[in-house]
Amino acid sequence: MGNHVGNRAVVLGGSMAGLLAARVLSDSFAEVFIVDRDQLLGVTTARRGVPQGRHVHGLLARGQQILEELFPGFTAGTTAAGVPTGDLGELRWFFNGRRLQPATTGLICVSADRPVLESHVRDRVAALPNVTFVEQTDIVALVTTPDRSRVTGVRVHRQTGDSADETIEADLVVDATGRGSRTPAWLEELGYARPEEDRVRIDLTYTTRHYRLPDESILNGDLSINPVSTPSHRRGAFFSRIENGRSILSLTGVLGDAAPTDPAGFMAWVRSLPVPDVYDVIRDAEPLDDPVSFRYPASIRRRYERLERFPERFVVVGDAACSFNPVYGQGMTVAALEALTLRDHLSKGAPPEPLSFQQDVAGVIDVPWDISAGGDLSFPEVEGERPPQVQIANAYMSRLQVAATHDATVTRTFMRVAGLVDSPQELMDPGMMFRVLGSDLLGAILQAHPELGEEAQGLAVGILMGQDRDPAMAAAAA
Numbered sequence: 001m002g003n004h005v006g007n008r009a010v011v012l013g014g015s016m017a018g019l020l021a022a023r024v025l026s027d028s029f030a031e032v033f034i035v036d037r038d039q040l041l042g043v044t045t046a047r048r049g050v051p052q053g054r055h056v057h058g059l060l061a062r063g064q065q066i067l068e069e070l071f072p073g074f075t076a077g078t079t080a081a082g083v084p085t086g087d088l089g090e091l092r093w094f095f096n097g098r099r100l101q102p103a104t105t106g107l108i109c110v111s112a113d114r115p116v117l118e119s120h121v122r123d124r125v126a127a128l129p130n131v132t133f134v135e136q137t138d139i140v141a142l143v144t145t146p147d148r149s150r151v152t153g154v155r156v157h158r159q160t161g162d163s164a165d166e167t168i169e170a171d172l173v174v175d176a177t178g179r180g181s182r183t184p185a186w187l188e189e190l191g192y193a194r195p196e197e198d199r200v201r202i203d204l205t206y207t208t209r210h211y212r213l214p215d216e217s218i219l220n221g222d223l224s225i226n227p228v229s230t231p232s233h234r235r236g237a238f239f240s241r242i243e244n245g246r247s248i249l250s251l252t253g254v255l256g257d258a259a260p261t262d263p264a265g266f267m268a269w270v271r272s273l274p275v276p277d278v279y280d281v282i283r284d285a286e287p288l289d290d291p292v293s294f295r296y297p298a299s300i301r302r303r304y305e306r307l308e309r310f311p312e313r314f315v316v317v318g319d320a321a322c323s324f325n326p327v328y329g330q331g332m333t334v335a336a337l338e339a340l341t342l343r344d345h346l347s348k349g350a351p352p353e354p355l356s357f358q359q360d361v362a363g364v365i366d367v368p369w370d371i372s373a374g375g376d377l378s379f380p381e382v383e384g385e386r387p388p389q390v391q392i393a394n395a396y397m398s399r400l401q402v403a404a405t406h407d408a409t410v411t412r413t414f415m416r417v418a419g420l421v422d423s424p425q426e427l428m429d430p431g432m433m434f435r436v437l438g439s440d441l442l443g444a445i446l447q448a449h450p451e452l453g454e455e456a457q458g459l460a461v462g463i464l465m466g467q468d469r470d471p472a473m474a475a476a477a478a
């Protein structure tokens with residue numbers, strides 16, 4: 001153990017956020033308990049406590065990097081177990097029905113079914129000698145000191161046998177029970193204020209089916225095909241090759257639109273996507289299950305950092321703190337970033353001071369929330385304030401998506417920012433702005449001055465084509 005902070009930490013919820021928190025806690029506590037209502041160990045299929053696990057889960061590049069840092073050799077381990085990987089910028093991305101120019105980013109996409117990815121993380125956590133899984137156990141309530149100023153443990157009920165509730169004592173309790181977290185209600189019961197909530201209603205539905213392709217060469221080597229939902233082309237999909245020769249297809253409908261779960265209706269919806277690529281790949285594929293759907297009404301951000309009082313020895317992470325519109329693929333990566341924040345706090349040699357920790361967690365959430373909640377506001381029907389910076393950012397992003405259809409450098413920068421590796425400031429760098437807006441300006445000049453003639457037009461096309469070439473790909477081709 002690195003830096004001793006306490007005897008026992010208890011993590012509520014053993015999904016991605018709970019596992020990653022447990023990993024860093026294991027360096028600072030003599031023992032770490034992970035409590036979950038489900039059986040976890042050995043499970044590689046979707047489970048009741050994580051129903052979203054049936055649907056496509058992309059791991060953003062920053063998430064992959066953190067998994068590698070917390071579990072050295074993680075990616076090699078998943079690859080050895082048959083999980084395909086690829087370069088994030090070389091996937092088949094479509095925005096507004098147009099394909100982004102592929103770009104070599106050096107960022108790794110680990111393409112696993114969600115329960116399989118979780119099982120790889122869980123196996124690494126389970127191998128830590130001081131971590132114990134308390135499975136098939138319902139979390140009932142927090143236990144506090146009589147004055148309710150400090151959390152001292154958690155009351156649980158084991159599903160096996162007819163035992164009464166029992167208390168697990170702890171020096172620190174971490175809530176990682178996901179979007180349905182009871183912390184707001186617990187705080188109220190203990191005499192604290194509930195956190196304010198920011199909500200962005202998107203009324204999204206995922207409908208998902210697994211397939212086996214008769215011949216994977218139909219993909220031309222691509223790992224995934226992703227026509228992304230945008231205001232002008234609302235129906236979206238994520239198709240990915242995953243482990244064991246299987247593929248997964250999640251269809252995404254927004255603002256009440258939803259792909260049906262009957263096979264014929266599902267297929268008809270696939271045909272209605274803005275590009276034929278997904279249909280072409282699955283029409284002769286063998287379905288491995290029936291379509292299932294998951295409704296996601298709204299993104300929710302709980303503003304714990306704004307509370308004036310909070311019980312000691314208790315913190316909140318993962319979807320329990322913020323649940324993002326899943327199409328941006330941020331939840332697991334934000335959970336990983338929050339685990340690093342927890343590690344920073346523990347490095348001070350004491351349990352985290354809760355409000356200071358939640359303020360730092362809010363700092364982690366800010367950028368991904370601006371990307372996803374801000375992006376949702378580009379749909380005119382989504383309710384919410386649109387300050388000028390959101391309007392400008394959305395207008396700029398739609399130009400950027402056009403520029404990325406012919407400029408691999410734009411694709412690369414976009415992928416690094418969307419992957420939470422680089423700051424959004426990179427998109428506003430003067431060179432990027434020229435790449436994004438320059439073609440529009442050139443087009444506007446040519447339109448306004450038809451007298452410039454063919455020679456000038458040829459010159460303009462040459463300049464734009466110059467942007468086409470991704471240096472890394474050009475070098476590879478040479």
Ligand SMILES: Cc1cc2nc3c(=O)[nH]c(=O)nc-3n(C[C@H](O)[C@H](O)[C@H](O)COP(=O)(O)OP(=O)(O)OC[C@H]3O[C@@H](n4cnc5c(N)ncnc54)[C@H](O)[C@@H]3O)c2cc1C
Binds near residue numbers: 016017317326332333
């Ligand atoms: C349709 C969909 C698609 C998504 N796609 C992506 C994606 O592409 N990329 C990405 O990064 N993220 C994605 N997400 C988000 C991702 O699923 C979560 O961010 C991620 O699982 C981390 O969540 P968590 O660990 O905080 O909570 P959860 O995964 O919700 O897990 C909560 C855990 O707590 C346990 N639990 C809850 N209450 C109790 C209780 N009372 N007693 C005992 N145990 C309890 C549950 O059993 C569960 O194990 C998606 C989400 C949805 C809905």
